[in-house]
Amino acid sequence: MKDTFSQRDCYHRLQVTCHQGSTAWSRPLFIVLSLLMLILTGTSLRGQDQVELFGYFESQLSGAEVKGNFYQINANKLRIDLKSGFSEKITFTANYDYILYYGKTTWNILDFLSPDIVSSVPQTMSQFYVLRFADRSFLDNAYLKLAFKYFDLIAGKQQVSLGTGYVWNPLDVFNIKDVLDPTYEQPGHNALRFDVPIGSDYTISALYSPEDTWRNSAKMLRFKGRISRFDYTLVGIETRWQFHDYTQFDAAKANFLEMPEKRQVLGGSLAGELLGLGVWAEYGHNRMERSKDFYELVLGTDYTFDFQSSLMVEYYRNTLGKTNEKEYTLNDWMRLFTAEQKTVSRDQVYVLVRHPATDLIETGISGICSISDKSFAIVPSLNYSLWENVDAIAYLNVNLGSRGTAYDRKSGNGGLLRLRVYF
Numbered sequence: 001m002k003d004t005f006s007q008r009d010c011y012h013r014l015q016v017t018c019h020q021g022s023t024a025w026s027r028p029l030f031i032v033l034s035l036l037m038l039i040l041t042g043t044s045l046r047g048q049d050q051v052e053l054f055g056y057f058e059s060q061l062s063g064a065e066v067k068g069n070f071y072q073i074n075a076n077k078l079r080i081d082l083k084s085g086f087s088e089k090i091t092f093t094a095n096y097d098y099i100l101y102y103g104k105t106t107w108n109i110l111d112f113l114s115p116d117i118v119s120s121v122p123q124t125m126s127q128f129y130v131l132r133f134a135d136r137s138f139l140d141n142a143y144l145k146l147a148f149k150y151f152d153l154i155a156g157k158q159q160v161s162l163g164t165g166y167v168w169n170p171l172d173v174f175n176i177k178d179v180l181d182p183t184y185e186q187p188g189h190n191a192l193r194f195d196v197p198i199g200s201d202y203t204i205s206a207l208y209s210p211e212d213t214w215r216n217s218a219k220m221l222r223f224k225g226r227i228s229r230f231d232y233t234l235v236g237i238e239t240r241w242q243f244h245d246y247t248q249f250d251a252a253k254a255n256f257l258e259m260p261e262k263r264q265v266l267g268g269s270l271a272g273e274l275l276g277l278g279v280w281a282e283y284g285h286n287r288m289e290r291s292k293d294f295y296e297l298v299l300g301t302d303y304t305f306d307f308q309s310s311l312m313v314e315y316y317r318n319t320l321g322k323t324n325e326k327e328y329t330l331n332d333w334m335r336l337f338t339a340e341q342k343t344v345s346r347d348q349v350y351v352l353v354r355h356p357a358t359d360l361i362e363t364g365i366s367g368i369c370s371i372s373d374k375s376f377a378i379v380p381s382l383n384y385s386l387w388e389n390v391d392a393i394a395y396l397n398v399n400l401g402s403r404g405t406a407y408d409r410k411s412g413n414g415g416l417l418r419l420r421v422y423f
Contacts (some may be wrong), residue, residue, distance in 0.1 A: 017051045054381040055080040056349070056422045063103075064414035066111050067327075071104040073133060079140075094142040095104075095188070105133040109337060112411045114404035117330050120247075128249055128256070129334075141188035151196040160207065162222075162235065163282045163298070164271040167350045168316040168342060170284035170296030171235050173218070173265050174209075179368055180379055180397055180416075191218075201226045210241075215262070216240045230272030237265040241288075246334035249346040256334075261289040278302040286320075294319040321346035325373040325404040345406045347371040360385045368407065375401020375408065389422040 026030040056079050082094045109129045110118050121129070142154030163169030167182045175186040193210040202225045209218035218239035225232055244260040260313065263276050267284035282298040300314035321343045322328055335341045346362045349371060354364040362383040369376040381395035396415040401407040 030077075050084055050086060053080070053085045054083075054423060056357065056420050058419045058420045061414065062298075062416040064412055066099055066107075071107075071413075073101065073105060074103045075099045076102075087268060087373065089147040091145040091147075092143075093145070095140040095184065097136070097138055097140050101135060103132040107131045107133075109334070112245040114325075114331075114411075116404060117328070117333060120330055124251060129246075139188075143188075151194055154191075154193040154195075156191065157190050159186060159190045160191060160193075160209075160218075161186060162269075164269040164300075165282050165298040165316070166300060166312065166314050166352075168296070168298050168314070168318075168348075170282050170298055170318075171233075171265065171269060172235070173237055173239050173241075173263070176342050180395065186421040203233060209405075211240065214261075228272075229274075230270055232270045234268045235265070235284075237263075239263050239265075241340070242399040243335065244338070246331050255401060261291060263288055277302070296320075309353065310348075312354075314350045316343070316348045316350070318343050318346060321372065323372050325375075325402075325406070328404065328406055343406075345370040345372040345375075346405075360412075370401070370406040375405035375407040376401070377401075377407040391399075391420050393418045 027113075028332070039158045058075075058079070060077070061072065062074065063070055065105070073264040076099070078098045080096045082092075082096075084092045086092070088419045095266075096400055107130070108126070108129060110121060110126060124362035129138045132373045135329050140155065141157050141159065144156075148232070160174045161169075161172065162174070163171040167177060167179055169175070169177070169385060177186075178184060189209055190293055191207050193205065193207045196204045196206075202223070205220070205222040205223075205224065207220040211217045211285070219238065220235065220237045222236075223234045224418055240260050241263040243261065244256040245259055248255050248257040249255075250423040264285045264287040266287070267282070268280040269280070271278075271280040273279070278301060280298070280300045283295065285293070287293050295317075296319075297317045298314060300312065301311060302309040318341075320335045320341055321334065323346050325345075334345045336344050350366065351369075352364060352366040355363055364381045366381070367376060377399045377417045379392050379395050379397045381393065385394045394415070397413065399407040399409045399410055399413055403410065
């Protein structure tokens with residue numbers, strides 16, 4: 001499971017399972033929004049094409065081996081993008097997603113964990129570790145950008161991506177990438193952001209993501225600059241980290257016991273070119289209110305050969321992770337599934353080799369190794385541009401680790417086929 005579905009999806013499904021929330025409102029909302037977009041599009045034709053309407057349809061087939069049986073979960077996704085430039089200083093952008101699931105839409109997380117971990121779960125609680133994939137309909141982004149003389153203001157639900165890492169980002173407290181599909185689009189976040197340029201080489205950015213109180217809201221200050229061939233950033237973030245204790249169920253809230261605490265991150269990133277190599281680094285020190293402080297570090301490099309093949313290597317250390325599989329707990333695994341933490345193992349390496357077989361086909365193979373527990377996975381992939389606006393991607397993930405490790409050979413072997421048409 002951990003190597004087949006994104007942590008973002010797992011988090012959403014677990015909340016649906018615990019709260020049994022209804023999605024009955026999603027279809028009317030989708031219809032209303034679609035009609036609104038059509039109206040706006042019609043208006044744009046009379047208003048000198050001020051509104052752009054585009055997007056894509058995506059059909060995805062994926063599956064995983066569970067206890068000797070191979071099961072499939074499939075999805076159809078429609079994404080509608082709207083962009084309106086009222087003037088050079090005012091821009092409105094919105095993205096709406098509608099996702100339908102079919103196939104095996106109910107999965108038990110315990111089926112993907114080692115017997116040692118499963119044995120710690122009381123039989124009466126096993127029902128709470130079930131993921132149900134229900135249809136989704138949501139506004140992914142909707143924000144207004146205002147360009148003033150000395151600064152830009154972006155208000156609304158927007159993309160917030162921090163750091164230079166390809167697979168892991170120590171500075172990004174808002175998103176966690178899927179290690180099998182790290183370039184897939186990230187969700188939007190409600191925020192107010194100011195960007196203040198200082199000359200041509202420097203920018204100061206301030207971001208505020210409001211919650212119920214000032215204390216629980218995310219605050220960020222970032223300084224971005226350039227020296228020679230290197231871009232660098234210095235970042236300070238304060239936010240609330242919503243941990244859960246997945247060994248205790250809170251019946252009053254119909255969810256696992258909440259363990260929120262304040263988190264402060266100080267760090268920076270660097271990216272540029274050195275001796276013909278692309279290089280990057282990213283570091284974040286996490287000061288926790290109650291938990292033990294920890295840090296994250298990423299070091300990466302890439303190179304493209306004369307025969308067009310490219311090689312990328314990225315090393316990741318997270319001292320929140322454990323040094324071997326015997327230290328992993330149920331909470332470690334559940335927090336990984338629900339995107340409350342990025343890893344269970346402390347040290348990992350990601351290697352990616354890509355080669356354009358033709359102008360339309362790119363082949364690749366990646367390897368993900370947990371240095372801490374000596375497990376690894378191999379992921380061969382294929383990207384094919386069928387036509388100008390139709391793409392296909394396929395990959396397999398094969399875990400080769402021993403029982404209970406991060407890439408346990410009996411946990412999560414599977415694959416994915418995704419077709420996408422743009423309009």
